[in-house]
Amino acid sequence: MVRIENVSVKYKKTVLKDVNIIAEKGQCIGLLGLNGSGKSTLLSAIAGIKKPASGKITTEGKTGFVTQENALIDELTAYDNILMWTSLKKDQIMKALAGPELSILKVSDFINVKVRNMSGGMKKRLALASVIITGPDILLMDEPLAALDIPAKSDIIKFIDAYKAKGGIIFIASHEAEVFDHCDKVYHFKDGNCVLTDKSRPVTEIING
Amino acid sequence: MPYVAAYFIALGLAALAFAFFGENVLFKDGAYSMVKVACYIPQDNALNATGFSLIANMNSIENTISFVDYDSPEEVREAVDEEEVVAGLIIPEGFASGIFSGSNPELEVVFKSAETFDEQVVKDIMLVLANDLGVGQACTQAVYSYCDQAGLSYDDTTDIADRVRTEELGYALDRLNIFRYDTVDSISAYTLTQKIAGAALVYVFLLSVFVFAYFCKGSNPAFIARAKLSGIHPAAFFITEALSVTVMMYIAFAVIVIGLQFTKIGISLMALVRMLPIIAIIAFIVTGVSYLFRSPVSAAYISFAAFTVLMYLAGGLLPIEFLPRFLQEGAVYNPLKYLIDFAVEAMFA
Numbered sequence: 198m199v200r201i202e203n204v205s206v207k208y209k210k211t212v213l214k215d216v217n218i219i220a221e222k223g224q225c226i227g228l229l230g231l232n233g234s235g236k237s238t239l240l241s242a243i244a245g246i247k248k249p250a251s252g253k254i255t256t257e258g259k260t261g262f263v264t265q266e267n268a269l270i271d272e273l274t275a276y277d278n279i280l281m282w283t284s285l286k287k288d289q290i291m292k293a294l295a296g297p298e299l300s301i302l303k304v305s306d307f308i309n310v311k312v313r314n315m316s317g318g319m320k321k322r323l324a325l326a327s328v329i330i331t332g333p334d335i336l337l338m339d340e341p342l343a344a345l346d347i348p349a350k351s352d353i354i355k356f357i358d359a360y361k362a363k364g365g366i367i368f369i370a371s372h373e374a375e376v377f378d379h380c381d382k383v384y385h386f387k388d389g390n391c392v393l394t395d396k397s398r399p400v401t402e403i404i405n406g
Numbered sequence: 407m408p409y410v411a412a413y414f415i416a417l418g419l420a421a422l423a424f425a426f427f428g429e430n431v432l433f434k435d436g437a438y439s440m441v442k443v444a445c446y447i448p449q450d451n452a453l454n455a456t457g458f459s460l461i462a463n464m465n466s467i468e469n470t471i472s473f474v475d476y477d478s479p480e481e482v483r484e485a486v487d488e489e490e491v492v493a494g495l496i497i498p499e500g501f502a503s504g505i506f507s508g509s510n511p512e513l514e515v516v517f518k519s520a521e522t523f524d525e526q527v528v529k530d531i532m533l534v535l536a537n538d539l540g541v542g543q544a545c546t547q548a549v550y551s552y553c554d555q556a557g558l559s560y561d562d563t564t565d566i567a568d569r570v571r572t573e574e575l576g577y578a579l580d581r582l583n584i585f586r587y588d589t590v591d592s593i594s595a596y597t598l599t600q601k602i603a604g605a606a607l608v609y610v611f612l613l614s615v616f617v618f619a620y621f622c623k624g625s626n627p628a629f630i631a632r633a634k635l636s637g638i639h640p641a642a643f644f645i646t647e648a649l650s651v652t653v654m655m656y657i658a659f660a661v662i663v664i665g666l667q668f669t670k671i672g673i674s675l676m677a678l679v680r681m682l683p684i685i686a687i688i689a690f691i692v693t694g695v696s697y698l699f700r701s702p703v704s705a706a707y708i709s710f711a712a713f714t715v716l717m718y719l720a721g722g723l724l725p726i727e728f729l730p731r732f733l734q735e736g737a738v739y740n741p742l743k744y745l746i747d748f749a750v751e752a753m754f755a
Contacts, residue, residue: 241631244631244634244635245634245635246630246631246634246635260635261635262631262632262635264627264628264631264632265628266626266627266628267628268623268626268628268629268631268632270623272621282632282636328632331636
């Protein structure tokens with residue numbers, strides 16, 4: 198479970214005010230809002246990277262964070278980038294990549310390709326795989342579908358469904374409408390406020406409303 | 407690695423070229439510097455002026471020192487104190503007769519601290535000049551002592567003394583090469599070449615931030631976030647990257663040391679051991695700068711400007727003796743000055 202209680206976060210001004218969210222196992226929470234509305238800040242706060250000015254965040258289990266900017270080293274292969282963040286041996290890594298969730302991402306297909314030679318979709322899959330392979334219980338994803346083609350988006354959405362089914366908790370910050378169809382709850386961020394919204398409404402209506 | 411290797415090869419070659427040919431840039435043929443030296447020549451004996459003119463007309467003195475006559479020793483000391491002149495030479499009353507009588511009169515050389523390059527040169531010349539006058543004094547004494555023992559007449563004695571002055575002392579005092587500082591044969595120029603080589607090396611390694619900033623991930627928030635979540639302390643991340651940079655710099659340094667074995671710079675192979683802590687310090691500085699700026703381009707430009715200015719003020723680009731006095735005094739607060747000194751000491755001691 199993830200419990201966010203009256204959390205406020207400040208940089209030079211207040212970015213988030215009194216955010217309250219509860220996420221249970223197997224739930225996907227969507228975070229929707231314009232650029233600079235505080236979605237990434239909330240994810241950083243949940244990850245423990247940014248300390249809230251007030252309030253409390255309680256998490257049970259290990260957290261994995263797939264940031265908007267990939268934490269990949271261009272000069273290394275996909276395998277070496279995964280190896281950098283885990284203590285698993287090669288056969289364990291290959292076995293994990295062939296598992297029910299990670300096989301959706303198809304990282305095994307380009308495991309020996311250097312990051313600088315990868316497309317945006319491949320990089321995003323690799324970034325996700327390198328986080329998932331460490332076995333997090335809570336997954337934070339910041340703009341996972343940004344700049345991806347349709348097949349890549351489809352694979353990542355499939356992964357989200359598989360991860361939820363396994364009992365994981367996901368927080369997704371995004372502008373992509375198709376992501377929110379797979380979310381259990383969607384919160385709209387505006388002017389530092391976070392409001393639970395009706396996810397059946399079109400995204401543009403939520404943002405403009 | 408290819409980018410790192412290319413950087414060090416390119417700038418290392420440039421540094422080597424400067425070390426090879428830097429003396430031609432710094433020391434132009436026929437270059438001279440005129441500084442003022444106060445002098446007091448007593449009028450009690452015409453030999454004072456004669457001996458003094460022998461010294462003043464020596465080739466290297468003529469092009470370096472402008473002697474200014476003062477009316478008393480006190481005025482000479484005052485002129486040095488008030489920095490109207492760089493140094494002062496005082497011939498005491500009774501100096502010439504004292505030589506002939508054997509009472510060993512001494513010249514007085516007065517100077518304040520020698521800080522600029524010109525002042526260093528003058529200080530060295532003044533000491534040589536005083537020694538040369540001492541040589542003249544000793545030779546003349548020897549002549550008179552011998553003549554006295556041989557029981558020669560006054561006329562024969564002065565005849566012999568004249569010939570000694572003209573032929574023997576004339577040779578000793580008329581040497582043309584007391585101070586040739588336009589070749590590396592002189593100790594000063596060689597020391598300067600060592601300092602140029604050391605400073606160039608430090609400069610090249612500091613500017614390697616151009617390359618390493620693109621590879622260091624500490625300025626990337628995604629990496630820091632990932633590291634924290636993986637239980638890796640950001641400090642451990644920094645140390646790991648800094649140590650990696652140290653290894654790469656050390657390999658490049660080892661190649662440069664081996665290359666310098668074939669030059670007249672004469673860097674000791676022991677430098678491979680002694681330079682290790684200095685390379686580590688530079689590597690940590692470079693990694694730290696890469697962490698400070700999120701953009702590698704910003705890191706490169708800002709560090710280029712900062713390091714170039716600091717190197718100049720530390721006497722790394724031009725000898726510190728060439729700088730204005732107030733900048734020389736400020737150099738003691740410049741950490742790069744000490745880094746260069748340590749590097750020169752480590753490489754050439």
